[in-house]
Amino acid sequence: MEKAYEAKKIEDQIYQTWEKSGFFNPDKLPGKRTKSFTISMPPPNATGTLHVGHAMMLAIQDLLIRYQRMLGKKALWLPGTDHAAIATHAKVERLVLEKENKTRQELGRVEFVKRIEEFVNQSRGTIKSQVRKMGSSCDWSREKYTLDPELSLAVRTQFTKMYNDGLIYRGYRIVNWCPRCHSTLADDEVEYQEEQGKLYWLKYGPFVLATARPETKLGDTAVAVYPTDRRYKSMVGKKYKIPGVLGEFEVVVVADKAVDPKFGSGAIKVTPAHSFIDYEIAQRHHLPFKQIINEEGRMMENCGKYAGLTTREAREAIVADMKNLGLIDHIEDGYDHNLAVCYRCGSLIEPLPSEQWFIDVNKKFKIQNSKLKGIKSGQLISLKELMQKTVKSGQIEIIPERFNKVYFHWIDNLRDWCISRQIWFGHPIPAWYRQRTANSEPRTAKDIYVGVEAPKGDGWEQDPDTLDTWFSSGLWTFSTLGWPKKTKDLDFYHPTTVMETGYDILFFWVARMILMTTYALGDIPFETVYLHGLVRDEKNRKMSKSLGNVIDPLEVINKYGTDALRLSYLIGITPGQDLKLYDEKFVGARNFVNKLWNISRYILESNKAIKPALSPSALLRTDSIERQETRSELQTLADRWILSRLNKTIVQVTGDLDNYDFSAAGERLREFTWGDLADWYLEISKVENGKGEILTQILRTILKLWHPFMPFVTEEIWSKLNGKSGGLLMIENWPVADKKLFSEAAEKDFDLIREIITTIRNLRAENQVAPAKKIKLIIVAGGAEKLVQDQSHLIKFLARVEELELVKKAGKIKTAATAVVNGVEIYLPLADLIDLDKEKIRLVGEVQNLEEYLAGLRNKLANNNFLTKAPAELVQEAKDKAIETEEKIKKLKEQLGVLR
């Protein structure tokens, strides 16, 4: 074995071995497995590259999958990629413009989509190889892409079903429009940026009113006031002629509670076509619409001389003209407000009226085949209620719990979901319209056909729009398993067990999956939602290219190894809490990986030296630690102690992992591995001989326990341990604790010995006794005399003591450094080595410290309320501590007396 672990040399090869073994496919796993454990991998964008967020989700999910696989379940981790309609569309649009100097319109739809597909095909492999780099043990044989024919069929099937149930409808409504993407956006795809703008106070007929968007005046059809506002009460219902830059126009005054009487003058202009609030007011009062901004974000023909200007340009021009006409009362600077921008491209969103497809979240329908808690088949229920009830009933559990609140609040405010997009890349909407002549009648229901396949006969043309990416993503947990076909996979692996993803896509995706799955299957998509935090840099900033603080996981892998990167994501984190990443973390993790490597190296090599006869096959047969119990090797206290600790660690780690607390699991394991095993037991094995087999057993166990965290190094060590024919660690059984090896007595005794050793080391260090210097030690052990006697070889070896003298009572040792641990008195006669004054000061300090502690205890014990109200065992504990502390003080004082 190399002196230091070199991840780079072996990782790719190990991954290939795993992949070739076929065990990523749960159906190929050995043994009888009856239970499923399924994770649907949140599909990265097909054209993306691995970033810190992906790396985190892969680390967590692979840990869960490897753990469950070892537990004996059919562990399926289904990978795939997403076509990410808008993102990919925008990327290729830019590329085409750069390379061919053409817009997509100039290129034409067919050619443009071809360009996208070429781009996707050529860059799709990148992310997949990077997912492999992380060590992800996902089943590539089941890999899916959201635009695969089967998944497209699922999309069309779902759409048709929902349309037939009346849950999908076509409506003319105001929508979020991104002029850059040339498409609608769902409400949650809109982000807000703060901007310092101006508030324009307009002279508006009989009103003076404030607006941030004076250019929309061209589309005004009303003025709204708060119903009880005295200033305007008499005007409600009346019509007024308003002078404007394009001549007079008429508005009606309406009363509506949506108006805040404290804002501006209490009267607002209503532009139903270009504001959500105004749209809603207009709906309530049956006000006319006047669209003045088109889909390019420019003023329309009906805006006279302003036609063709962008809204920003139009604002300036109109304000200038209004000033000339004396229509501006005044302009207020420094008005902060939020700008709606596209979450993909950052362009300004224009609210526009448009005919689009929507999912009705409030309409009740008859649910079929319900497997949902408290919901019967045939019951009338809305999608919104489904989303609420599945979580409220506890059938779906969200970790951490506090996101329940966030989730419910989002649903409460949910409006109908606009699902049509005017981009060319994506799932075509399975709706066809009867072709009409220019002057045929308005379109009726008869002229629309919705179905899984195109309608038969001529004269139909398909809706040119595509579906929101999240529509197909919403089907992900079951479309990837074969739905709408009734497949074995769907039957066995669905509902999936855990959905592990970032809290940032709780709405985008998690909620949509719940909606889509409960509707389609009458079942939940997953039992548990585990939400991880977002990755930040060391200054708690988001990682972004413009800040230059992006960490590339592949560089980290290259520098420190995949296992180190994974550990950095798994230990020291809390679910739902953002996590900071920086170099020191990777270094620490890499150091631990190397520590494990060297622990193994020591065990393997000392094993070779001590017991050359021990063949790999012999080792394989010793899988049960229980069998060791009767062997001579198990006779020492240290053996009983380490096995007790090991078996308790198994129980704790298993419990932690079952609770999704892998951070705690990792910390416990590290404590055992580095603290107990490496720092103590391995050192002891240098003085207590013949620990070959027991060490090997421990190593085998911790390799298994660590494997889900750091699969590469553990698999590599495993292969060295067992030779080529030894099989893969990946499919070993998860360790089961042997409770017969728990030993409170061994742990208590060993702790005392350990404390004695630590105390001696401390005394040596404080008195600056060179480590190489062998010293004499006098111990008054009291009741622990036999224990100390039996373990004196450990004390001598680990504390570098040459001679240990056990006495009944300490004589007057003038030149000794002294300490008391658990009633055991320790004297180091250091003669000329010791600085007596310093030692006195040290002892006085310690006595003082103890006296303060004792005072606290006595105080407590003098409190009658404590004695009567606190649990008896706590009172007893306090009493014991007080006695022990008194004893200790007494002994230290005696020694102080001797020194004086």
Place this chain on the structure above:
RNA sequence: GGGCGGUUAGCUCAGCUGGUUAGAGCGUCUCGUUUACACCGAGAAGGUCAGAGGUUCGAAUCCUCUACCGCCCACCA
């Protein structure tokens, strides 16, 4: 405007349903070439648990308020 999270050692964070002389890792200091590891070992220093009230025999932990940092939602036109 509504909601959520954070505030514990120099840094990053654990501390669950109240009882530990408040923990870990990193960093710092001292010492160390003991043949697994200097990507290491031994030892140490370092915290009035953001602040103020309250509940309790007992609060980092529960309640109220305040401050600061961060996030989400709604959106005022």
